[in-house]
C-alpha cells in the first residue's frame with residue numbers, strides 16, 4: 001500500500017515552545033511544576049510530562065502556594081493572571097505568541113471604541129482566554145448564521161479577530177458576511193492568521209488528491225486536528241481522526257490503494273510513526289513524504305528559563 005505523509009504536519013512552533021517551557025521549568029525548579037489546562041491538546045504529550053513531574057489542573061485553586069505554574073499554549077483570561085498574582089504564584093506563560101498577538105489586536109480595536117467580534121468555537125480555551133483578555137464585551141460568531149442573527153445596527157463600528165486554529169479558508173465566508181453586514185468594519189491583516197494552521201490545511205488538501213483514505217493523528221479535543229479531518233471529508237476523501245495506531249480500523253482500508261497521513265499541530269511525530277507501524281501490521285507499505293511548505297519559525301522562551 002502507498003502511504004503519503006502530508007508536509008508540513010504535526011508540531012508547530014507554539015506547541016514546541018509550550019512543551020519546552022514545561023520541560024525546562026521541571027529541570028530548573030524541579031518537580032512538581034503545575035500546568036493550568038493541558039499544555040497542548042494531546043494525551044501522549046500530557047502523559048509524558050506527567051511522568052517527568054508536571055501536574056495538570058483546570059483551576060488555579062488546585063495549585064499549592066508558591067508552586068511554579070505554567071499557563072497553557074491556548075492563553076488565559078486576565079482574571080486567571082490576576083488570581084495567580086494575588087496568590088503570588090510564580091508563573092511561566094506558555095501562551096503562543098500568535099495567540100497573544102490576537103489578544104493585543106482585540107485590545108487595540110476596543111481602545112478605538114469598536115465593537116469586537118471574535119470568530120471562533122464556543123467553549124474552546126483559546127476563545128475563553130481571548131474573551132477574557134480584552135477589557136469589554138466580545139460577540140462570538142461561529143458561522144455565517146450567527147452573523148445574520150446579530151442585532152447591531154449596520155453602521156456600528158465593528159472589528160473582528162479570529163481564533164488562531166481557524167485558517168483563512170475557514171473564516172473567509174464569515175468575514176465576507178460581516179463585511180456585507182457592517183459598513184464600518186476592520187479586521188487584522190491576512191498575514192496575521194496562524195501560519196501553522198494554514199500550512200497544515202493546505203497540505204491536507206494536497207494530500208487528498210492522491211489518496212483514498214486520510215488518517216489524521218490528533219486528539220478529539222484538538223480544534224485544528226478536527227478541522228484537518230473535516231477538510232478531508234469535505235473534499236470527498238474518507239477521513240478519520242485517531243490518537244495513535246491502536247485506533248486504526250483495518251475496515252477503513254479495505255478498498256484503499258493509497259493512504260494519507262497528517263497530524264494536528266499538537267500531535268508528536270512519534271504517534272505518526274506508531275500509525276505507520278499499525279499499517280505495516282496489516283500489509284506491506286511504501287512511505288513517501290510529499291513536498292510542502294518549509295517552516296522555520298521559532299519562538300523565544302521566557303527569559304527566566306534561558307538565563308544561566
Ligand code: SF4
Pocket residue numbers: 012013014015073096097098099164165194195196197224265
Ligand atoms: S497552531 Fe498556531 S497559534 Fe496555535 S500554538 Fe501553533 S503556532 Fe501558535
